[in-house]
Amino acid sequence: MATQSAAGAALIETLTARLGATSVLTEAGAIEPYLVETRGLYRGSALAVVRPRDREEVAFVVSECARAGIPIVPQGGNTGLVGGGVPFGGVVLSLARLDRVREIDGSNATITVEAGCILRSVQDAADAAGYLFPLSLASEGSCRIGGNLATNAGGTAVLRYGNMRELTLGLEVVLADGRVWNGLKGLRKDNTGYDLRDLFIGSEGTLGVITAAVLKLFPKPQARVTAFVATASPHQALRLFERLREGAGDQLTAFEYMPDFGLEIVLKHKPGAVRPLTGRHASYALIELSSPQKDADLQGRLETILGAAMEDGLVDDAVLGASEAQSLALWSLRESLSEVQRLEGGSIKHDVAVPVSRVAEFIEVATKACEADMPGVRVCAFGHFGDGNIHFNLSQPVHMDKQAFLAEWGRFNHMVHDIVHAMNGSISAEHGIGLIKRDELSLYKDPVALDLMRTLKQTLDPHNILNPGKVVAIGDHSPASFPAPSGQS
Missing domain, CATH: 3.30.70.2190 (Alpha-Beta Plaits)
Structure with missing residues (x-):
């Protein structure tokens, strides 16, 4: 512990010397907003919050953390819903200050933006140039492009335009050793080997830190x-x-x-x-x-x-x-x-996907199962029907104690996810795996796929410093269990 503490102090001194004191936050009040996600499932801890201004500073921070063996948790708008952005020690790497629109190429119908750009700002920049960037989410006024990429965000327009994987042509990524992969090509065809871009989209900051992206633009609806x-x-x-x-x-x-x-x-x-x-x-x-x-x-x-x-x-x-x-x-x-569902008391949430042909059957079967298990539970199944993504949420019975209801979240998760799995579906459609679904993933994911995921993690992040313990559990920074959720809303 003394060695880790000394390493942490030395790291903070090094980062402060390069980035400046205003870019390295260590006071409890200053770092508090970075320790809890929107949904409040977990409360974390951190040595510091580092706020780099550009790609070079991000690369410096990552390389120094790698040298010190101290974990890094990348954060965008901190609007996640599965605990993926909550730190448990180490350094929070906030990308919020990387917020430039680097280029709009009308002929190529692309916009190149940094990871800290707020989604609505990207929408507005595209609109001002006469184009549409179609990703649209409830949190679009505060979520950031890096987080949208890290979770492969979907939203209300996936049916027509696709999710972030389909909206992205190129990436710039800082790797776990501080090297920068420059994949910012606005190409629709590039058949020169493995598709590295899609490794990082949806990886929740566990394989690399996305610092910029080339995104597709579309004609504005008239x-x-x-x-x-x-x-x-x-x-x-x-x-x-x-x-x-x-x-x-x-x-x-x-x-x-x-x-x-x-x-x-x-x-x-x-x-x-x-x-x-x-x-x-x-x-x-x-x-x-x-x-x-x-x-x-x-x-x-x-x-x-x-x-x-x-x-x-x-x-x-x-x-x-x-x-x-x-x-x-x-x-x-x-x-x-x-927004309003929380006003009806405790809410147990599921973000799932099944084949479109079975989405109605899923709603019917899962609703009957939950209502039979807990009379009075109020099912709120809604979402992006056309792409099979249903937010299957449960509101507490009217007269039930909220905490008693929330204590049942694990049991209801297994019940709903078993039904999803039986229908050849996914336990995460657009929110990610993060921490809350990490252990469940091993129950439903193909074991060969899990083995490949762990191999990728160990290859790209051999010292397990990038958002350790999220998505897959590996190595020294991945305890067998994290603190239990404090409640869901």
């Missing part, structure tokens, strides 16, 4: 139409989605599902929220069509598809946004759902 539709069941919603996919093609930008309980708590807790349809219905879909062509008759196309679906009994009721303000109000009903 026409858009939004609808809020009621259906009798998730199975009817799935059949409606299939109709829209066939009838609208790539004009179908979003198909977001939410249950009756989800809409009711938004109406209850969101100021200004208005019921969009008469009466209550079992399930709802928020649908958006968009096109880069101004004269595209999206409303006519959507009305035709919904009209036929209503005649066939797939749709109970529907409303189209008659103006931009009305469309935004409809979107707000969906986007407010995660």
Whole structure:
């Protein structure tokens, strides 16, 4: 311990000498915001928070930590949901000050940005240049591109544009020994060996520190139409989605599902929220069509598809946004759902994916299993229906003690994840593995795949200093168990 403490003190002195005292935070009050993620599952600890200003300073910090044998936890906006950004000792490497847009190449339809750029700033920069960067998340005003890349973020537009892997052409990465891999090529074809880029996207900072990326841009939508539709069941919603996919093609930008309980708590807790349809219905879909062509008759196309679906009994009721303000109000009903669910007490959350063909079956089977296990539990299954990603969340029974309910999270996780696994799905769709799902991963991931993952980790980070203990557990900095979650919300 004395040796580790001496090494830590010497490291902080070295980093301070190079970066300056304002870039190396050690006071308890200053580092506190970096020790807990948004969801508050874990509270960590750190020797210091280091805030480099550019790639060279990042490389210096990583090389010095490697020399001292002290772990590094990269952080972006610290909006993670699975404990992946929580430090347990070592140094927090904040990328927040690497926030430049380096280049916009209109002819190549790309934007090159640093990892600390806030997602909304990238959206705005693309928009100002006459383009669209389509990644859209509830946390887009605070999450940062490095974190989006590290978790392979998805969001509401994956159906049309794909997740971060599909939106990224090149990366710049600082490796565990401080070397810099410059892969910032805006190429759509590069068949010169292994695809290193995709190793780092989704690796949650365990293989390297992403410092910049070349991202794809798209034509800005010039026409858009939004609808809020009621259906009798998730199975009817799935059949409606299939109709829209066939009838609208790539004009179908979003198909977001939410249950009756989800809409009711938004109406209850969101100021200004208005019921969009008469009466209550079992399930709802928020649908958006968009096109880069101004004269595209999206409303006519959507009305035709919904009209036929209503005649066939797939749709109970529907409303189209008659103006931009009305469309935004409809979107707000969906986007407010995660925020308001915490107001209903304890919430046990699952971010899962199954094949699109089984998404309705999953919702039905998992709902019945949870309700049978705990009468009164309120299932809030919502999400990106068109790509199979469901946020299968459970709100506590109305009169149950919150902490007693949250104490059941492990049991419910196994129950839900067993169902997901039986349907050939994934226990993490877009939030990552982090810490909370690390041990469960060994229950569901193919053992050969896990062995390959560990081999990659040991090869790229042989001393296990990059976000140790997250995703896969290896080596000296990976204790058998971390502190138990303090609760979920």
